[in-house]
Amino acid sequence: MARIKQYGSRCPHIGDYRDTIEKVCGTIYKRIVFPETAPDRARKARETLCRWCDRNLEPSLCCCLHCSHFACLTHMRMHFKEHKHVFALHLTQGHLYCYKCGDFVYDRTVEGLRRDCENGFRRIRGFTFGKHQQLWNPSQAEIEVLHSENVLVLPRDLERGLRGVLNLGNTCFISCIIQAFMHTSLLRDYFITDQHNCKVGELCLICEISSIFQEFYNGHSQDAFMPNRLLHLVWKNEKHLAGYEQQDAHEFMIAALSTMHHQARSSSLNTTTLDCKCIIDRIYTGQLQSDVRCESCGSVSRKLDPFRDLSLNVDQTTNGSVSITLAECLRKYIAPEPLDGGKGIKCENCSQVAARTQQLTLHKLPLVMCFHLKRIVHHRAKKTNIDVVYPEVLDVTEFTSPQVMKTQNGLHTSSPEHDSNEKLNSAKNRYELFAVVNHFGTTEAGHYTCFVKHNMRKWYLCDDEHISATTPEVVLASEGYLLFYHKQYIEYE
Incomplete structure (x- = not known):
């Protein structure tokens, strides 16, 4: 077994490019992989696309360290072969890839840069770490132990985290x-x-x-x-x-x-509902904007309310179709509705007795969005099986408060800068499906199962204690009762 060379590197090709690698890696870590400022985060969302696919293909997107060329790993290898370049940086985790080795490689100095930038990035996210909780950068002696023959190398497709759950009786x-x-x-x-x-x-x-x-x-x-x-x-x-x-x-x-x-x-000093920083609110809680409009004078009363899920009505479409899309359900959700059964009420602004409408829009998006498809009506012991078509990637820009206001006011401009901002907003508002809960049977006697996307890579069906691999096509064809989406672009405060 080869000994670890100076700098703690096991790649024989790093030495020829060390100065360039360390300089470029430091910049890419701070500006792209772990962006600490809002402009850098915006630039990452707007510009880090595979130049061949023209898509942000995380978690496979890389940056060439020789020419700042962005590409998915497949097309990056083609770029290396054509231009005789050697090293790239993985833009999700920041690991170093060597084309000549044909794999990701470890270098102690580069890993130290990566660790320092990620620790700083994690502090910005609001996590507080003691020394024992910061990212570990092994010493030279620890590296020797890690590369000893007694170390168990875990396969990349390890299924850790996949376990069934025993049913204890209708659980x-x-x-x-x-x-x-x-x-x-x-x-x-x-x-x-x-x-x-x-x-x-x-x-x-x-x-x-x-x-x-x-x-x-x-x-x-x-x-x-x-x-x-x-x-x-x-x-x-x-x-x-x-x-x-x-x-x-x-x-x-x-x-x-x-x-x-x-x-x-109870263990936090912050007790304000809308500003709570507990882990549940930081992940699951968004804000709905409620606009109540007087039909006489047009004045609007606005307030914000927290939400952890959106319960969407599942009804037949106006054309009588037996299927409906998730986007159509959301459009119905944000459509203005009459209040008080359409009866007039005295307006505080114009003092006229007039009808009012209420419109709900998405003011602040949660990191995890849960959609509850209202198939089960408990007080009527009824369940609807209307087919709801939902995507693996969902853009909710159309349903956000700023976009709804733009649409209502007829505001639309076309310029390179505007188009770039629109593209950035779309990236910020994009979600990826990672779990689907399904219900089978009736309201009195039924069964729940769950599809999960393990490590955001492969889909599995979890049916109590039974776990089995499946495909995205099977997941998307399922009926759907609870849909869990994870935000692709995360803006940290």
């Missing part, structure tokens, strides 16, 4: 939400890095979710997980969910998020 409504939580990458990163500082005690639901994350990702067992303690805590914290009769997965998800939010706030 599939819990199992599917556990799976959705376990595959929410930001939530996973938070709990695996041990961010939670408990001040609640033995009834803390956040502590139990943290423990479940450890159980799923520690790699010690692939046996189905038994959620008995979680079930106990749910019954203690949410009395209406106690018992072994069938419950609603959406109701459980909202109750779990609400409980964790309140428990996290």
